[in-house]
Amino acid sequence: xxxxxxxxxVVLVSAAALLILGMAVFSFFSxxxxxxxxxxxxxxxxxxxxxxDSALGRIDNTRAAMADYESLAxxxxxxxxYVAEMQEELRRSRQIIDENDxxxxxxxxxxxxxxxxxxxxxxxxxxxxxxxxxxLLSKGVxxxxxxxQCVISSSMYLVGIVSEVGSGWSRVTLVxxxxxxxxxxxxxxxxxxxxxxxxxxxxxxxxxxxYIDRESDVQNTDLVLTSGQGGIFPDDITIGSVTAIxxxxxxxxxxxxxxxxxxxxxxxxxxxxxxxxxxx
Amino acid sequence: MGNISRPAAKWIYYxxxxxxxxxxxxxxxxxxxxxxxxxxxxxxxxxxxxxFTDAWGGGIAGFLCGIICDAMMTPGNxxxxxxxxxxxxxxxxxxxxxxxxxxxxxLFLTLITLSSVVVLYYLVFFGVTGxxxxxxxxxxxxxxxxxxxxxxxxxxxxxxxTHKRFKSD
Numbered sequence: 001x002x003x004x005x006x007x008x009x010v011v012l013v014s015a016a017a018l019l020i021l022g023m024a025v026f027s028f029f030s031x032x033x034x035x036x037x038x039x040x041x042x043x044x045x046x047x048x049x050x051x052x053d054s055a056l057g058r059i060d061n062t063r064a065a066m067a068d069y070e071s072l073a074x075x076x077x078x079x080x081x082y083v084a085e086m087q088e089e090l091r092r093s094r095q096i097i098d099e100n101d102x103x104x105x106x107x108x109x110x111x112x113x114x115x116x117x118x119x120x121x122x123x124x125x126x127x128x129x130x131x132x133x134x135x136l137l138s139k140g141v142x143x144x145x146x147x148x149q150c151v152i153s154s155s156m157y158l159v160g161i162v163s164e165v166g167s168g169w170s171r172v173t174l175v176x177x178x179x180x181x182x183x184x185x186x187x188x189x190x191x192x193x194x195x196x197x198x199x200x201x202x203x204x205x206x207x208x209x210x211y212i213d214r215e216s217d218v219q220n221t222d223l224v225l226t227s228g229q230g231g232i233f234p235d236d237i238t239i240g241s242v243t244a245i246x247x248x249x250x251x252x253x254x255x256x257x258x259x260x261x262x263x264x265x266x267x268x269x270x271x272x273x274x275x276x277x278x279x280x
Numbered sequence: 281m282g283n284i285s286r287p288a289a290k291w292i293y294y295x296x297x298x299x300x301x302x303x304x305x306x307x308x309x310x311x312x313x314x315x316x317x318x319x320x321x322x323x324x325x326x327x328x329x330x331x332f333t334d335a336w337g338g339g340i341a342g343f344l345c346g347i348i349c350d351a352m353m354t355p356g357n358x359x360x361x362x363x364x365x366x367x368x369x370x371x372x373x374x375x376x377x378x379x380x381x382x383x384x385x386x387l388f389l390t391l392i393t394l395s396s397v398v399v400l401y402y403l404v405f406f407g408v409t410g411x412x413x414x415x416x417x418x419x420x421x422x423x424x425x426x427x428x429x430x431x432x433x434x435x436x437x438x439x440x441x442t443h444k445r446f447k448s449d
Contacts, residue, residue, distance in 0.1 A: 130316060
């Protein structure tokens with residue numbers, strides 16, 4: 001103890017504590033949500049993340065494929081039937097689109113247009129704690145990724161939002177994370193609400209749809225989309241579907257449980273929406 | 281060890297074990313959790329590094345490991361750097377005087393440290409903000425403490441052997 005105190009231990013501990021406090025304050029006000037120290041650590045460990053994720057991913061995939069061969073074969077049959085059904089639906093949709101275009105032309109209405117600019121990036125690591133749900137991405141500030149940009153899967157399902165950006169890496173807070181909040185609407189009724197993470201549901205890979213009207217007609221299997229309110233998320237991005245309706249623990253009102261459409265456990269590639277223009 | 285001084289060589293040994301713990305915690309367990317949770321072997325490594333060295337060694341190891349934890353885990357914001365540094369100093373200061381360097385002592389100190397760190401983490405980031413109820417602590421915190429404490433068993437012999445080898449320092 002005397003040795004530690006004699007050699008300015010208290011002074012150095014105080015200096016380290018001040019440095020840590022400074023970093024915490026810096027990260028709170030930083031537009032990238034990170035600190036130079038955190039950026040340097042993640043940049044240094046990036047090659048290791050890529051290497052281990054690639055190696056462990058192969059082991060994981062081989063193990064899963066071997067264990068679930070029968071269920072995969074059944075899933076293949078189901079998907080085969082689903083594709084045939086979708087092809088028929090696509091054919092009918094094309095007819096509707098053509099009809100819609102003709103009617104728009106007759107009424108002189110401008111076509112609703114959505115233009116997105118994407119950045120494709122790989123997922124190099126998953127949540128590192130049991131207390132949050134995040135992804136580490138292989139691209140960062142140099143690719144044009146910024147904090148609060150929306151992240152989607154290849155099927156245009158909402159994955160999450162960029163919460164930290166560094167050199168050669170960025171972190172995405174997933175839709176299921178307890179910190180997540182997004183303006184949402186129910187596709188069938190158009191009713192708006194808030195899709196938000198909830199710690200209890202996070203562990204089951206779900207989130208909740210809060211602030212729904214008492215008189216609302218939310219039903220299981222209802223599709224929940226982003227409402228576009230707030231300007232962070234473009235509208236009409238699929239979040240997930242309703243799987244249950246429960247009462248709030250406070251007893252005031254109810255909420256719907258949403259199962260995300262994006263396969264968050266198995267995503268290896270995601271798309272960051274760099275910019276979007278929606279013409280109504 | 282050639283031209284490398286004995287204290288430096290000792291820290292290369294300890295550093296290697298800590299580095300393995302960093303890889304396990306941040307790259308292996310996120311994909312292969314044990315007992316449904318992702319362990320925190322870095323905390324166990326800091327406790328043992330502090331126990332087998334001194335306040336300076338424990339403090340520096342805790343500070344550096346904490347910075348890595350903060351950078352890689354959310355929400356971090358200096359929480360781990362500060363707590364692990366203080367834990368390292370506290371164990372380093374008391375280690376030589378009050379504790380014997382045995383497996384049982386390491387297990388006990390790691391269990392106490394992990395319990396304090398996990399409960400504090402829950403209170404700061406989840407309890408106070410109301411983001412998660414007490415069941416979060418029971419369902420995740422308790423298994424995480426137990427799984428992480430178990431890492432003392434495989435790593436203790438390496439710390440003990442390194443300490444023995446460089447005892448004259």
